[in-house]
Amino acid sequence: LSSFPSYMNLLPAVQTCNITNLPENYFLKYYLYHALTWPQLSFVAVVRSRTSKNGTRQVDYDYPKVVGYVLAKMEEEPSDGVAHGHITSLSVMRTHRRLGIAERLMRMSQRAMAESHRAHYVSLHVRVSNTAALRLYRDTLGFEVEKIESKYYADDEDAYAMRHDLTPLW
Ligand code: ACO
Numbered sequence: 001l002s003s004f005p006s007y008m009n010l011l012p013a014v015q016t017c018n019i020t021n022l023p024e025n026y027f028l029k030y031y032l033y034h035a036l037t038w039p040q041l042s043f044v045a046v047v048r049s050r051t052s053k054n055g056t057r058q059v060d061y062d063y064p065k066v067v068g069y070v071l072a073k074m075e076e077e078p079s080d081g082v083a084h085g086h087i088t089s090l091s092v093m094r095t096h097r098r099l100g101i102a103e104r105l106m107r108m109s110q111r112a113m114a115e116s117h118r119a120h121y122v123s124l125h126v127r128v129s130n131t132a133a134l135r136l137y138r139d140t141l142g143f144e145v146e147k148i149e150s151k152y153y154a155d156d157e158d159a160y161a162m163r164h165d166l167t168p169l170w
Contacts, residue, residue: 013066021091068092085113087124114169
């Protein structure tokens with residue numbers, strides 16, 4: 001797992017991972033904005049594969065493949081006046097699920113929010129039907145539902161607005 005600045009060249013692959021796994025998609029410049037503004041908060045999970053090409057000579061490539069990411073930021077104008085982080089997007093490729101990758105990505109981002117930005121809490125939105133993500137946030141990471149936001153998503157599905165206290169990490 002690495003923070004974004006060292007993987008700037010992988011942002012298009014992060015974008016592909018997002019498009020593959022979620023209906024909420026963003027322009028590449030939005031990933032760049034996160035990476036440049038809050039470089040400590042977003043992380044990618046990569047696996048390194050070796051492949052060889054047969055030609056006149058054998059060539060070995062050691063290329064990283066993005067299998068997950070967390071895209072995170074600090075809320076720029078918090079309505080409650082309290083410094084807090086926000087998870088913009090999280091996903092892990094199907095081939096690499098239930099290995100603890102999302103939990104690690106989330107914990108790394110949360111720690112960086114607390115240590116680098118003195119974030120009081122972290123917030124996020126999740127679809128009410130997304131049982132896997134809900135289990136992760138509520139049961140594994142200890143998030144609580146703050147409220148339900150009606151028709152939050154473009155297809156009119158409701159969102160749980162969730163948050164988790166980060167002050168124990170200060
Ligand atoms: N069903 C039930 N519980 C689950 C599931 C599942 N399918 N997946 C994860 N969990 C819970 C479990 O408690 C799990 O612990 P366990 O494996 O010891 O039982 C815990 O979460 C940690 O699981 P991880 O292995 O860390 O999760 P994973 O790497 O598989 O990623 C994720 C979970 C991100 C939800 C993945 O399924 C995914 O990418 N889904 C599609 C995209 C998505 O829904 N992203 C979140 C949208 S909300 C947002 O972006 C703010």
